[in-house]
Amino acid sequence: MTARLGSLTLPNPVLTASGCAAAGRELHQFFDVAQLGAVVTKSIMREPRSGRPTPRMAETPSGMLNSIGLQGPGIESFIANDLAWLVAHDARTVVSIAGSHTDDFAEVARMLAGHPAVAALEVNISCPNVESRGQVFACDAIASSRVIGGVRRAADPAQPVFAKLTPDVTDIVLIARACADAGADGFSLINTLLGMVIDTDTLAPALGGVTGGLSGPAIRPVAVRCVWQVHRALPHLPIIGMGGIRSGLDALQFVLAGAAAVSVGTAVFGDPTAPVRVLDELTAALAERGFASLADAVGIAHLDGPARALRLEPAAAEAAAS
Template sequence: MQPQDVDLSAPLGSTVLPNPLSTAAGCAGYGRELARFVPLDALGTVTTKTIMPYPRSGRATPRLAETPSGMLNSIGMPGSGIDAFVRQELPWLAERGARVLVSIAGERLEEFAALVERLNGQPGVAGIELNISCPNTADRGLFFASNPATSYDVVRAVRKVTDPELPVYAKLSPDVTSITEIAAACVQAGADGLSMINTALGMVVDLETMRPALADGTGGLSGPALRPIALRCVYQVHAAMLAERIPPVPILGMGGIRSGRDALEFTLAGASGVAVGTALFNDPGAPLRILDELRAELAARGFAKYTDAVGLAHRPL
């Protein structure tokens, strides 16, 4: 098997993408900076930074800190709001042929629903990602993914008003007692897929000031340090799907992916797609490199299609 012969087609809900790779929300902005290094239409999807109903400045600085094999961020989802996004960013993305997975968040169910109603029918929008799990907003007030009931309510409210052809993915947090219960609630409410995972809540203390390194104390851990946790979450949820405790839906896996080998790990654990996040900060060309590496890893193992590798880590010995 030669790498160029591997079919990388991957699902997004019920639609089919040319390849399984996306950006992780918040790591490529609206795509303008990334487009200098990667043709946006070469990616399966481009996931935007999280959009909210209104302009938002985010949290106080300092709001980034390095950790061993990772990074903490307490950005707080700054942005220009849905009006500016629809007016300025979506047309620009559509002109470049990007398939856009729009990440959205709100403080109330009504805000999530209103955001989706603005996005229905917009050119270039390939799907919606519900950010119900951001760990670094003030008082974690937007952390709907902390229990099954609130997760269900958000997904249900959104699915009621979303174009039926538009897939809705719920983004889950590792900071819960049972991620399979949250996943089950989201799918039962109508989620077409799951994005797994968001950052994990962490902390760094600055020994010079002897105070927390981040202005707000805690932040979300991303990068390779998060990968074993993310893999565990994907594996557990896919196992629950195989056991018929959760209806099967695609999983978009993310958390410390830096290479084709990392992407293949997530795929074998049960992810039907992968997203690259923190790696973009020091290697903006990483998406195309990772796709090439993934193609080579699949070919070396005799896979003719990417989808043939999904979930193979669950096969009986």
């Protein structure tokens, strides 16, 4: 079950999804977070941020909307408290970083450079770009390229940089190529979809911030499609897949589409043990299908029937021998 994400090797492919488990403390009361491939932290910015007005969450069919607004303590407090806690609990950590300006991302990456607890950076470019009238960075190839390039130059060369992309674009491969050209070592796919709920009693938007990010099972087909498209275009770059994963079979879809690892997010609100359960279920699902390793399954859905059989033959033989 070893997950290989470029230069980063994790003992297993299941991570938390940024924003759904803060820095791991809340989930730790249900299971040891060191059991996971890694904890992906809530996106952290250079300065403390209070976030958007309440209400911040609304239920939707097969999902939820959130409008938190990247509330957080700022990078200095994060390093002193949250990152220190993760170190103390032997958790591998992928730090999600965000910003309002290109320089914000680079500065946060610079402050994390060389920190022994930071296994990788996840660059949340699904943020409004103050320099461009609030347009989301990840909706523009040039803006995405500038942020990823700035982070790659500022970050420790030993820390892989994963670009987290939004599906709210016409061509996600175009954005992914721009990020790859700027130095991204891989991708996190996908961020939430922009949505809205109107309260039919108050006759007003249900969220204080009006719009929010849609997550949960409702977005899984979109997420799998994005992973498929980016893996097909850039098969040499690893992908962390996410979006509505509730079971091992859900996770397997992402792996077959090309994801080398997966993040479990919204599911933890109903089942805090979901990440470790998904790991167990994915392990069993791979074994049942004759895969000797996770790597054998990554992207296999892109192959035709005979090629899939050839990929499975060595795995099946090894499984039979054991």
